[in-house]
Structures are given as structure tokens and as C-alpha cells.
Amino acid sequence: MSARVESLPVAQQKPETPLRRLASEFFASRVAAAAFFSFCFIVFLALFAPWLAPQNPYDLASVTVMDARLAPGERGSAGFVMWLGADGAGRDMWSAILYGLRISLGVGVASGIIALAVGTAIGLAAAYRGGWIDALIMRIVDLQLSFPAILVALILVAILGRGADKVMIALILVQWAYYARTVRGSALVERRKEYIEAAQCLALPGSRIVFRHLLPNCLAPMIVVGTLQTAHAISLEATLSFLGVGLPLTEPSLGLLIANGFEYMLSGKYWISFYPGLALLATIMSINLVGDRLRDVLNPRLER
Amino acid sequence: MSSIPVLSASTLEVEDLKTHFFTRAGVVRAVDGVSFSVGPGEVLGLVGESGCGKTVTGFSILGLVDPPGHIVGGRVLLEGRNLLRLKEEELRRIRGARVAMIFQDPIMTLNPVLRIDTQMVEAVRAHQDVGADKALALAREALERVGIPSPAERLRAYPHQFSGGMRQRVAIAIAMLNRPRLIIADEPTTALDVTIQAQILHEAQKLCRESGTALIWITHDLSVVAGLADRICVMYAGRIVESGTVDEVLDRPLHPYTQGLIGSVPSRNRRGAPLAQIPGMMPRLTELPPGCAFRARCVRAAQECMQMPELRNRQGRWVRCHYPL
Amino acid sequence: MVFVIRRVLQSVIVVLVMSLVVFVGVHLVGDPVHILINDDMTKEEVERFVRKLGLDRPMHEQYLHFLANAARGDLGNSFVHNEPALKLIVERMPATLELAFAAFLLAIVVGIPLGMYAGLKPESPGSRAIMAGSILGFSLPTFWVGLMLIMVFAVMLGWLPSTGRGEFGTWDGLRHLALPALNLALFKMALVTRLARAGTREAALQDYVKFARAKGLSPSRVVLVHVLKNILVPVVTVLGLELGGLIAFSVVTETVFAWPGMGKLLIDSIQRLDRPVIVAYLVITVLMFVVINLVVDLLYAALDPRVRLREMKA
Numbered sequence: 001m002s003a004r005v006e007s008l009p010v011a012q013q014k015p016e017t018p019l020r021r022l023a024s025e026f027f028a029s030r031v032a033a034a035a036f037f038s039f040c041f042i043v044f045l046a047l048f049a050p051w052l053a054p055q056n057p058y059d060l061a062s063v064t065v066m067d068a069r070l071a072p073g074e075r076g077s078a079g080f081v082m083w084l085g086a087d088g089a090g091r092d093m094w095s096a097i098l099y100g101l102r103i104s105l106g107v108g109v110a111s112g113i114i115a116l117a118v119g120t121a122i123g124l125a126a127a128y129r130g131g132w133i134d135a136l137i138m139r140i141v142d143l144q145l146s147f148p149a150i151l152v153a154l155i156l157v158a159i160l161g162r163g164a165d166k167v168m169i170a171l172i173l174v175q176w177a178y179y180a181r182t183v184r185g186s187a188l189v190e191r192r193k194e195y196i197e198a199a200q201c202l203a204l205p206g207s208r209i210v211f212r213h214l215l216p217n218c219l220a221p222m223i224v225v226g227t228l229q230t231a232h233a234i235s236l237e238a239t240l241s242f243l244g245v246g247l248p249l250t251e252p253s254l255g256l257l258i259a260n261g262f263e264y265m266l267s268g269k270y271w272i273s274f275y276p277g278l279a280l281l282a283t284i285m286s287i288n289l290v291g292d293r294l295r296d297v298l299n300p301r302l303e304r
Numbered sequence: 305m306s307s308i309p310v311l312s313a314s315t316l317e318v319e320d321l322k323t324h325f326f327t328r329a330g331v332v333r334a335v336d337g338v339s340f341s342v343g344p345g346e347v348l349g350l351v352g353e354s355g356c357g358k359t360v361t362g363f364s365i366l367g368l369v370d371p372p373g374h375i376v377g378g379r380v381l382l383e384g385r386n387l388l389r390l391k392e393e394e395l396r397r398i399r400g401a402r403v404a405m406i407f408q409d410p411i412m413t414l415n416p417v418l419r420i421d422t423q424m425v426e427a428v429r430a431h432q433d434v435g436a437d438k439a440l441a442l443a444r445e446a447l448e449r450v451g452i453p454s455p456a457e458r459l460r461a462y463p464h465q466f467s468g469g470m471r472q473r474v475a476i477a478i479a480m481l482n483r484p485r486l487i488i489a490d491e492p493t494t495a496l497d498v499t500i501q502a503q504i505l506h507e508a509q510k511l512c513r514e515s516g517t518a519l520i521w522i523t524h525d526l527s528v529v530a531g532l533a534d535r536i537c538v539m540y541a542g543r544i545v546e547s548g549t550v551d552e553v554l555d556r557p558l559h560p561y562t563q564g565l566i567g568s569v570p571s572r573n574r575r576g577a578p579l580a581q582i583p584g585m586m587p588r589l590t591e592l593p594p595g596c597a598f599r600a601r602c603v604r605a606a607q608e609c610m611q612m613p614e615l616r617n618r619q620g621r622w623v624r625c626h627y628p629l
Numbered sequence: 630m631v632f633v634i635r636r637v638l639q640s641v642i643v644v645l646v647m648s649l650v651v652f653v654g655v656h657l658v659g660d661p662v663h664i665l666i667n668d669d670m671t672k673e674e675v676e677r678f679v680r681k682l683g684l685d686r687p688m689h690e691q692y693l694h695f696l697a698n699a700a701r702g703d704l705g706n707s708f709v710h711n712e713p714a715l716k717l718i719v720e721r722m723p724a725t726l727e728l729a730f731a732a733f734l735l736a737i738v739v740g741i742p743l744g745m746y747a748g749l750k751p752e753s754p755g756s757r758a759i760m761a762g763s764i765l766g767f768s769l770p771t772f773w774v775g776l777m778l779i780m781v782f783a784v785m786l787g788w789l790p791s792t793g794r795g796e797f798g799t800w801d802g803l804r805h806l807a808l809p810a811l812n813l814a815l816f817k818m819a820l821v822t823r824l825a826r827a828g829t830r831e832a833a834l835q836d837y838v839k840f841a842r843a844k845g846l847s848p849s850r851v852v853l854v855h856v857l858k859n860i861l862v863p864v865v866t867v868l869g870l871e872l873g874g875l876i877a878f879s880v881v882t883e884t885v886f887a888w889p890g891m892g893k894l895l896i897d898s899i900q901r902l903d904r905p906v907i908v909a910y911l912v913i914t915v916l917m918f919v920v921i922n923l924v925v926d927l928l929y930a931a932l933d934p935r936v937r938l939r940e941m942k943a
Contacts, residue, residue: 031761143646147918148874150881158899158907235770239881242772245899258773262885266791270780277773285768292764366843400845413840417858426854427844478844 025297035289042283046101053095054080058252065090069264072271085271087260093271096257097279103253105283107164108234111171115233116226118172119179124214126180127187128206137180144177153236157245164251171237175229182225186218220298227291231284238280254280314341315485315518316365316403321378323357323364330590334360334373336542339615342486342518347509349529349550350522351565352539353586358522361539362488366405367395383485401431404479406489410471414463421459424478431482446477450507469500473507480511486518493528505532526569530554538562541586541597548621558618558628560602596626632930640923647915648696651908714909718891722913724794725890728882729875731810736817737868744825745860749833749852751826759822766819771878775812775885782808792887809886813879817871824867828860835859862929869925873918 027033045052055062055078067076067090076082076092084093126137144152156170190196191214199209240246241255249256254276261273319339325332334357342348352358363369365380367387380387382403387395399405407413414423424443425436432439440459447455450473463471472492479487489508493501509532512519523529529536529550537547538559546559557563564582584601587593593600595610602609608626615622703713710717747756783791795802832838833856841851880892887893891910898906 143643146870146922147915148877150874151877151914154877154880154895154899155911158904231768235768238770239772243881243884243896245896255770255772258770258776262776265776265780266784268784273773273776274780277770277777280770280773281768284770285765288764288768368839368843396842396845396847398845399843405840405843407836407840407843409836412836415837415841415855415859417862418855426846426850430844430846430850 022297026293029293032289032293035286035293038282039286039290042101042279042286043105045098046105049095049098049102053092053098054078055092055095057091057096057099063090067092069269069272071269084275085269087257087272088264093275096252097254097276100252100254100257100276101279101283103247103251104234104238104255104280107168107171107237107247107251107253108230111168111237112175112226112230112233114168115172115175115229116179116222119176120183120215120222122176123180123183124187124218127184127191128209128214134184138184141177141181141184145181149174149232149236150239153240154245157240162245162248164247167237167240167246170240171233174236175233178225178229179222182221183218186221187214190214190217224291224295224298227287227294231287231291234280234287235284314343315346315383316520317341317379317381318361318365319379319381321361321364321380322376323360323369323373324376325373327372327590332589333542333592334589335364337378338539338542338544339378340537340544340547342520344485344518345513345516346535347512347519347521347533349533349536350520350539351524351526351529351536353524355586355589356539357542357589358539359490362405362490362520362522365488366399366403367392368399368405397431400427400484401482402484403486403488404482404484406472406475406479406487406492408491409495410475411463411468413475414471416463418462419459420461420463420466420474424459424474424481427478427481442481443477446481447474449480449511450474450477451503452477468496469504472496472500472504476504476508476511480515480517483515484517486520487512488520488522490522491524492521494523494525501528508532526554526565538565541592542589543597543624544615544622545598545624546622552621556629558621558623559598559625560604560627560629561598563629564601596624633927636923636926640919643922644916644919647919648912649692651911651915710903714905715913717894717906718909718913721889721891721894723797724888725876725879725883725892727794727797727806728809728813728879728888728890729872731806732813732817732875732879733868733872735810735814736821736871739814740818740821741825741864744822744827745829745852745857747822748826748829749856751830756826760826763819763822766822767816769815771812771816772881772885774815775809775882778808778812779885794888809882809888812885813875813882816878817868817875820871821864821868824864825860828863829856832856832859866925866929869921869928873921876917877914 027036050056057063062078064077067078067082067086068088070076070082070086070090072083072085072093074082074085076086076090080092082092082094084097086092087096122137126134152174153170156173157166160166160170196209196213199213237246237253238255238258241253242259244259246255247253257276258273258280261269261271261276264270264272318341321335321338322333323335325334336357338357338361340348340350350358350361360369360373364375365387367375367390369375375388378388382398387398390398414420421440421443424446425439428434428439428442429436434442443459444455447458452458452470452473458466458470463474466474475492479489487508492508493504496504505528508519508521511517521529521532533550535548536550536553537544538553538561539545540561546553546557546562548558553562554566557566561582564580567580568582570579582601587597587600595612596602596605599605599609604627606627611626613624613626615624616628618628703715743759747759750756779791782789789808790805791808793805795805838851838855841855842848846855877892879888879890880895882888883890883893884896891913894906895910897903898910
């Protein structure tokens with residue numbers, strides 16, 4: 001519907017790096033801008049949790065069961081107001097959420113990054129080598145992707161057992177396939193282009209061609225998949241923790257907090273599950289909005 | 305307003321039609337003051353290069369211009385009624401019934417997941433109050449008239465099971481179903497082989513003569529209109545630059561552009577000699593120069609051509625040029 | 630016909646491959662003896678058990694043994710319930726299927742019209758609201774929404790029961806089904822809406838839509854016949870595959886609403902280390918997926934005549 005302006009009078013042109021153009025297009029959407037800054041805020045909260053939280057909810061000395069199930073806005077025995085109430089053991093919800101954010105974000109992002117690295121490496125290898133390696137890898141990817149992520153996660157957790165490291169491994173194993181397929185797809189397209197042929201004629205080593213020439217051109221879809229997958233990973237980890245098969249009690253993510261509040265739902269003490277859920281929703285939604293906008297901005301074919 | 309004499313019994317009169325597209329890159333004046341008329345049983349050839357606005361003209365007549373395009377001026381009189389003033393529902397009743405359109409490539413205009421009979425029956429039943437079997441019978445007759453063998457079987461087929469020429473015949477059949485007064489054919493033979501093209505042209509001409517339907521044949525190919533049309537309008541950059549009977553325009557062109565078009569048809573050139581071309585390219589419709597749009601490519605251009613020439617009557621025909629041939 | 634046979638054969642191969650994966654997974658990652666026995670058996674019982682199950686035999690013999698047993702329906706006994714694991718799973722299947730299908734229907738009935746509207750009028754405020762809602766829909770964590778639904782509709786308003794499953798087909802059954810089905814459907818509804826919108830936008834720009842309008846067809850016919858039929862094909866394909874996802878994801882909803890389905894049994898089994906039940910669940914689920922994929926492929930061919938032509942030529 002709207003064509004891009006073909007040429008500006010020379011005097012008005014600023015030297016535009018691709019990054020700057022990307023940023024200006026991205027922030028043209030107010031919603032996306034709001035989402036991006038919300039996410040930065042959430043990251044900030046998570047990083048500085050120990051300083052921002054009035055209490056460390058996992059330091060047994062600072063928590064007392066006298067404060068149990070205090071309603072939001074009441075004052076706890078340590079003297080500060082618990083704006084979001086207290087849970088069944090007397091922990092301040094705000095503090096618990098801040099610490100929980102650390103874990104949820106940390107696990108989600110870490111597993112995402114590792115899965116990205118692994119999936120990208122495999123996808124690139126498949127695309128570049130071609131032949132039976134490509135076919136084999138793609139069969140495996142297709143097989144895994146034909147099953148829902150939750151099922152794959154549950155299978156892995158059932159096989160690997162409990163523990164934070166096992167959960168990380170499970171999350172990575174769930175996600176790598178999406179990256180592999182995306183990267184391979186765009187790498188295959190790029191591979192046919194002439195600059196790769198030129199690089200091959202120059203007898204550049206394979207690894208150099210892959211990393212210096214092929215990879216940068218596959219970045220766009222990777223970024224989009226990366227953001228959306230990270231949101232998915234955070235959601236998946238929360239789900240697993242809620243079900244009781246995720247992170248152990250010593251690493252309480254937001255999912256566990258919500259699970260803890262389950263039993264108090266029927267007696268009307270909504271805040272124990274409600275607020276952690278809001279925090280989780282805000283995190284996931286801001287990432288999804290950013291990813292959505294990135295996809296629209298990075299896809300040249302889409303015309304609004 | 306109208307600068308072309310109105311034939312008193314004309315089926316369609318287009319007066320000073322203007323259709324502009326309002327894009328981020330600027331206003332595209334796709335159709336900028338186009339006037340012509342067609343009479344019953346007459347074939348009018350609307351000729352021009354790609355991008356000159358001829359397809360948009362066709363859509364404008366039917367009110368099928370989608371945003372960011374809007375018809376911003378002029379009148380389109382179908383047997384005296386101004387189509388541009390009609391409400392959408394009234395216009396819908398005219399489309400497919402009094403005015404039918406044939407598009408360029410029927411593989412894209414026939415819905416691939418619906419059978420031919422479905423697509424023909426719905427065209428009938430949208431305008432005539434008949435039962436499904438009567439509509440089916442009409443469809444079968446229509447296919448016979450356009451020369452499709454074993455029509456009853458073919459009705460139950462899907463578009464992709466036809467060849468290109470057959471599909472276009474189906475499109476013609478659909479256009480004729482409700483006995484329209486006017487058919488607008490937008491490059492219907494461009495995607496076909498030359499031999500099929502000749503057959504289709506012949507069919508279309510025959511049908512129009514027999515039923516008195518007016519036909520506007522939009523094309524970029526002069527050789528097509530040469531044998532088919534009664535009159536020709538030559539379009540350039542959104543305007544008509546020359547019009548007249550087909551013999552007049554093709555044998556004694558008045559506008560330099562028309563002459564250039566005729567000269568660049570391969571059959572007209574001497575064997576072995578380099579093909580005559582019109583130098584340069586048609587300007588983009590967002591960057592029209594002031595004055596005559598053809599100025600930059602015209603060997604006869606002079607100072608006066610900085611002024612947009614009006615359509616002038618020369619020897620009974622119309623031409624938009626300060627220095628016609 | 631050839632097409633059908635080919636697809637069936639492919640599905641059988643996938644089932645076999647998955648059975649191999651499950652088998653290898655169970656055997657490679659842990660000591661199969663420990664995985665399949667009860668933790669508090671004596672040493673002699675363990676040895677007897679091992680010999681009985683043939684766990685001291687070479688791998689390929691064990692695999693064939695496993696397949697033979699599976700074909701007969703014998704996947705071991707549950708530790709916790711002391712009944713055949715397969716029977717336990719199959720007993721709970723109807724509940725899960727009821728929930729999954731209800732959510733599936735809900736997602737289609739709500740998602741497709743909303744998506745089509747958003748696709749036909751992309752700039753309208755309604756359309757923007759729908760798209761915003763769809764992002765919310767797939768960002769919301771399902772289990773949390775379930776809790777909130779219970780809070781609002783069961784605890785605060787008291788309109789609907791909070792947990793459990795009613796009698797199938799009765800009004801009471803429907804009342805019990807409402808919240809869990811809505812909960813499970815939410816995520817898919819959002820996806821279907823986005824899919825339908827994208828498809829409708831693309832279809833609306835196609836020449837055949839313009840041609841249909843040029844024929845003077847009524848706008849409702851253009852949308853409901855020409856556009857809908859064209860978007861049904863991709864939407865149905867994705868939806869069909871998503872049905873499997875619904876069945877798997879019902880694990881969460883069943884836990885929140887105490888819905889007596891397979892998923893809840895799986896979670897309980899994972900927590901109680903009741904491995905035969907876990908294996909039985911996996912086997913059944915994999916089978917279901919493969920069947921669903923097969924049906925979807927065949928449906929796709931039935932709906933889009935061009936696919937049949939392509940397959941016949943291939």
C-alpha cells in the first residue's frame with residue numbers, strides 16, 4: 001500500500017547505517033517502543049533485584065510466618081509495607097517476584113542463547129554441506145518439530161530427571177530445532193547467491209565462508225525467531241515449574257510462585273498467584289511485541 | 305467538458321475521467337482526463353505501453369479501483385447513466401450484467417478451488433432470478449458458443465485443468481452470460497500463443513457483431529487492434545494523445561508517439577535493419593514533467609511543448625499535440 | 630488411491646521410528662533395569678524381574694520383545710496403581726479428547742471469523758483491537774489464566790464449577806467443560822485469528838476476488854465462498870496439526886482444573902516416577918499424532934484439487 005520514498009534530495013540524506021534505519025522503523029510503532037522499554041525495565045528489575053527488594057525472600061532469617069497471607073498494602077513485621085501482599089510462608093510478594101524474575105528471565109534467555117548457538121551451527125552445517133548430512137539433520141528436525149514443544153519437554157524431563165541443569169538441557173533440546181530449521185532455510189537461499197560462489201572461487205576456507213559471508217545474511221530471520229523463541233522458552237519453563245517438574249524449590253521461578261498460590265485461590269487470596277502471573281505476562285508479552293514488530297520491519301516482502 | 309463529439313446512440317461515454325492514487329511517494333495520476341465513447345456493436349481499441357493507465361481506466365469504469373486509488377473527477381455514462389454517481393449496491397447490479405470485464409490471465413482470475421460450473425452459475429444467479437439447473441443450462445450454452453468441446457463435462461472441471469486458450473474462452477463465456485451492453489477486455493490475449501490469440505480475437509469480434517455488444521479492447525499490441533478494432537484511442541502517461549478510426553490512425557498517424565509505436569512493430573521494419581525504437585522511457589506517473597508528457601522523447605519538441613497541449617480536432621480526428629504530423 | 634497408500638506407509642514408518650526413539654531413550658539414558666523396576670524390590674526379585682523381562686538379552690532382541698508386547702497392548706503395569714499402564718491411559722483418553730475437541734471447536738468458531746474480519750478491514754479499529762488481543766492471547770501463560778478463570782468465575786462470581794468433570798453430554802457436563810475448554814482454547818484462538826487474518830489479507834488481494842466483484846457477486850458471497858474456501862486449506866492444515874498440540878497441552882489445563890484426563894495422569898506419574906505409565910502415555914500420544922497428521926494430509930488433498938494433481942504427477 002505505501003511505497004517507500006525512492007530518493008531524497010541529497011542535502012537531506014544522513015549517512016544511514018542499516019542499524020539506524022532498522023531502529024527508526026522499529027520505533028515508528030508506539031506499541032513496539034513501549035514494549036521494548038518495558039522489557040528493558042523488567043531486565044533492570046531482575047538484574048538489580050537484591051537492591052530493589054525490601055527483603056530477600058529466600059533468606060530464612062528475614063522471613064517470618066507471622067506475616068503469612070498478609071493482604072496487599074498491609075505492613076509486615078519487619079516494618080515495611082507489603083504492597084503486593086505476602087504468600088503462605090510470609091514472604092513479601094514484591095521481593096519474591098523480583099527474585100523470581102531473575103530466575104525466569106535467566107533460565108529462559110540462557111537456554112535461548114545456547115539453543116541459538118547450537119541450532120545455528122547445525123543449521124549452517126546442514127545448509128552448507130548439503131547432501132545426506134542435510135537430509136539427515138532435516139529429518140531429525142522435522143520429526144522433533146512435528147511434536148508439540150510441551151510434549152518434547154515432558155519427555156525429556158521424564159527421561160533426564162529433576163534438577164536445574166536437567167531443565168536447562170531440556171529447554172535447549174526443545175528449542176534448537178526451530179533455530180536449525182530457520183537458519184538452514186535462509187542459509188540455503190543465500191548459498192545460491194553469487195557472492196558465495198565468488199567466495200568459493202577465491203578458495204576461501206569453508207568456515208570463513210560460512211561465518212563471515214553466509215551467517216550475517218541470515219541474521220534477520222534469526223533475530224525474529226530468537227525473540228519469539230525466548231518468550232516461548234520463558235513460558236515453557238514457567239509451565240514446567242508450575243506442573244512441578246521444572247526447576248527445583250531452591251530456584252523458585254515465577255511459575256513456582258504461581259503454583260504456590262494455587263491452594264489459596266479458593267479462599268480468595270488471589271494475590272499470591274495473581275501478581276507473579278502479571279509479571280510473567282508482562283515479560284512474555286513485551287518480548288512477543290518486540291519480536292512481532294521486528295518481524296514486520298525485517299521482512300522486506302511485507303507491505304502494509 | 306467533453307472534447308470528443310458524443311455519438312448520440314453511444315453505449316458508453318467517458319468524459320474527462322480522472323483517477324489518482326494517493327501514495328506515500330506522491331500522487332500518481334494514473335488516469336488524468338481521459339475521454340472517449342463506444343457505440344453498440346463497435347470495437348474500440350485502447351492502446352498504450354505498460355503503465356500508461358489503460359488498465360486503471362478499465363477498472364475505473366466498473367468502480368473497481370481500490371485504495372489508495374480514487375476516482376477524482378469526470379463522468380462515465382453508461383447508456384446515459386453516470387456510473388460514478390451510483391451507490392455501491394446499484395453498481396454491483398450493473399457489474400457482470402450490463403458491463404462485463406475480461407481480465408488478462410484467467411489462471412489468476414478464476415478461483416482455483418472452485419469448479420467452473422460454480423463460478424459460472426453464480427455469475428448468472430447474481431443477476432437473474434433463475435433456478436440452479438436453468439443457470440447451468442445457460443452456462444453450458446455459453447461454453448458452446450465460445451467453442452469449447454463437450455461443455456457438459458468441462459463444466460465440472462477446475463480452472464487448472466484447462467489450457468490457457470480454453471480458460472480465456474471460459475472468461476469470455478462468463479462475460480457474455482448476462483448479455484451485457486459493454487465488455488471491457490483487458491489484455492486478454494497477452495498471455496496466449498499467437499495462433500490461439502487469433503482465434504480468440506475472431507470469437508470476440510463475431511460475438512460482439514452478433515449481439516450488438518460494445519467492446520473496449522485494452523492492449524499494448526498494435527497488431528492486435530489492427531485487425532480487430534473499428535476505432536483506436538492511443539494513451540500515454542494517463543492521457544489520450546490520439547484517437548480516430550483504425551485506418552486513419554494506423555495509416556496516417558498524427559501524433560509522434562503513435563508514429564513511433566507503429567514504426568516499432570517488427571513486421572513493419574525492413575528485414576535485417578535495426579528495429580526502430582522510441583528513445584527514452586515513459587516517465588513515471590509520479591514524476592510527470594510539466595507540459596506535454598512525451599516531450600522528452602519527441603524529435604519535434606519545441607518551446608511550446610512546455611505547455612500541455614489540448615485535444616484538438618484535426619481532419620475529423622483528435623490529437624493532443626502542438627505539432628502533429 | 631496411490632497417494633493414500635503412500636501416506637499410510639510413511640506414517641507407519643514414523644511410528645516405528647518413534648518407537649525406536651522411545652525405546653533407545655529409555656535404555657540409553659538410564660539403566661533400564663532401574664527405570665522399569667520398582668525401587669524397593671529385593672536383589673533376588675530384581676534378578677527374577679530382569680530375566681522375566683529379558684533385560685539381560687541383547688538390545689535388538691529386547692527391542693523386538695518390546696514391539697511384540699506393545700502390539701499386544703502390554704506395556705507393563707503401573708507401579709502406583711498396579712494395573713496395566715495402557716489400560717489406565719486408555720481409560721482417561723475420552724476425558725482428554727473431550728477437552729481437546731471442545732477447545733479445538735472453540736478456537737475455530739471464534740478465531741476464523743475474527744481473523745477474517747481483521748483481514749478484510751485491516752485498518753479499522755476493530756481489526757487493530759483483534760490483533761492486539763491475539764498477541765495477548767498467545768502471551769498469556771495458560772496455567773495462570775486457568776487460575777484467574779477459576780478465581781473470577783468460580784470463586785468470586787460462583788457461576789461455574791471450579792474443578793472436575795461432569796457427566797458427558799449433560800448440561801452439568803457442559804458447565805464443567807466451559808472454563809477448561811476456554812482456557813485451553815485461548816492460545817490456539819490467538820494463533821487461528823492471526824492465521825486467518827494473514828490468509829484473508831492475502832486472498833483479498835488476489836485477482837480472483839477482483840474478478841468475482843467484477844461479476845457483480847454480492848459481497849457476502851465473495852467473502853464466504855471465494856475467500857473462505859481459499860483460506861480454509863492452509864488454516865485447516867495448521868489446525869489439524871495443532872489438534873495434537875492441544876491434546877498434549879491439555880496436561881496443563883487438566884492439572885489446574887483437576888480434569889481427569891491422560892495429562893493429569895502423566896504429571897502424577899512423572900512426579901511419582903511411575904515409568905510404565907509414562908511410556909504408555911508416550912506411545913499412545915505418538916500414535917495419535919501420526920494418525921492426526923495422516924488425516925490432515927488426506928483432508929488437505931481433498932480440499933485443494935491442485936494437490937491431488939501434483940501428487941498424481943509425482
